[in-house]
Amino acid sequence: MGELRKTPLNDSHVRLGAKMVEFSGWSMPVYYSSVIDEHLGVRKKCGLFDVSHMGEFFVEGSGAFRLIQKVITNDLGSLSDGKAFYSSMCNERGGVVDDLFVYRFDANKFMLVVNAANVEKDFNWILNHKDFFEDATIIDKTDEMAKLDLQGPRSEEVLQGLTDLRLGDLRRFCFFEGRVNGIPMIVSRTGYTGEDGFELYFDSSKAVEMWYKLLSVGEEFGIRPVGLGARDTLRIEAGYSLYGHELSEQINPFEAGIGFAVKLDKDDFIGKEALSRAKEDLKRKIVAFEMTDRGIAREGYPVFVGGREIGYVSSGTMSPTFRKGVGMALIDVGEASLENEIHIKIREKLYKGKIVKRPIYAFNDKND
Numbered sequence: 001m002g003e004l005r006k007t008p009l010n011d012s013h014v015r016l017g018a019k020m021v022e023f024s025g026w027s028m029p030v031y032y033s034s035v036i037d038e039h040l041g042v043r044k045k046c047g048l049f050d051v052s053h054m055g056e057f058f059v060e061g062s063g064a065f066r067l068i069q070k071v072i073t074n075d076l077g078s079l080s081d082g083k084a085f086y087s088s089m090c091n092e093r094g095g096v097v098d099d100l101f102v103y104r105f106d107a108n109k110f111m112l113v114v115n116a117a118n119v120e121k122d123f124n125w126i127l128n129h130k131d132f133f134e135d136a137t138i139i140d141k142t143d144e145m146a147k148l149d150l151q152g153p154r155s156e157e158v159l160q161g162l163t164d165l166r167l168g169d170l171r172r173f174c175f176f177e178g179r180v181n182g183i184p185m186i187v188s189r190t191g192y193t194g195e196d197g198f199e200l201y202f203d204s205s206k207a208v209e210m211w212y213k214l215l216s217v218g219e220e221f222g223i224r225p226v227g228l229g230a231r232d233t234l235r236i237e238a239g240y241s242l243y244g245h246e247l248s249e250q251i252n253p254f255e256a257g258i259g260f261a262v263k264l265d266k267d268d269f270i271g272k273e274a275l276s277r278a279k280e281d282l283k284r285k286i287v288a289f290e291m292t293d294r295g296i297a298r299e300g301y302p303v304f305v306g307g308r309e310i311g312y313v314s315s316g317t318m319s320p321t322f323r324k325g326v327g328m329a330l331i332d333v334g335e336a337s338l339e340n341e342i343h344i345k346i347r348e349k350l351y352k353g354k355i356v357k358r359p360i361y362a363f364n365d366k367n368d
Contacts, residue, residue: 194238
């Protein structure tokens with residue numbers, strides 16, 4: 001493996017005492033204090049995440065709309081200026097190439113936010129389908145942009161002190177363009193933790209300045225830097241899929257529980273025929289579970305009902321919020337009923353759990 005890539009904040013993380021790990025080819029902080037402390041800090045107050053490893057593509061031109069509409073499963077026609085939505089991008093077999101967010105600036109300008117591990121694959125995938133849309137330009141700005149996520153119930157108080165943007169008017173899945181701390185940026189409200197919060201996209205040369213400014217201004221509101229460890233436990237509680245776990249080229253969107261992001265009634269798109277069949281012939285699906293026995297189910301552990309293996313754990317953790325083992329699993333659809341008792345094999349012993357509503361953790365979003 002080659003040298004790990006580093007975000008503009010790598011030295012800042014080291015200075016703050018972060019435990020650094022490899023993630024998707026990047027050197028990233030997994031925690032600064034502890035996963036539990038950082039998780040609960042986001043739930044109760046506010047956390048700041050460096051997610052500058054994520055990919056950003058800008059698709060522009062008179063053919064931009066038609067190109068994106070061809071490669072994503074959601075319906076771009078339902079997205080108005082200043083809004084964003086979640087989608088999958090599938091192959092011809094219906095498997096998920098990646099999940100992503102699409103931001104619409106106007107009819108001829110969009111931003112796609114993709115997973116760090118898939119930046120090169122996704123860019124080439126879109127580029128390979130561009131031949132039909134010569135009047136569209138795709139620009140990979142991953143290396144030029146920093147991305148900071150501010151998450152938690154006090155996020156708006158922290159950020160409002162740095163901008164004239166009316167953050168109270170920014171609703172979920174919408175975004176503003178403006179200045180924060182005098183820096184031009186895109187500010188959105190999509191989230192990945194189950195909490196209220198904001199995503200900040202801006203020039204990577206300003207990353208260190210913005211990072212420390214947020215930590216300074218947010219001190220009175222209990223802000224703390226948060227690593228990938230708590231990002232994972234937060235998203236598992238919130239029931240959000242992670243590519244390579246709940247989503248892959250071997251798992252289709254209906255199995256993954258993101259069928260809401262597939263619009264089969266729109267014009268032809270890549271994978272439409274296969275996805276139409278998959279919806280009618282669903283044999284397995286992702287469910288949320290909690291352990292009723294004391295135990296932590298991890299990725300890959302087999303799941304049983306009545307002595308029969310029915311699937312496997314796709315993500316699992318000890319929930320800092322609920323203080324019990326929780327997770328998601330891909331199992332036979334016939335066994336996916338709420339409250340159904342399951343057994344998960346942990347170190348050669350079966351531990352009891354039950355299927356629960358997804359998401360496991362949900363908050364009352366005043367901006368919905």
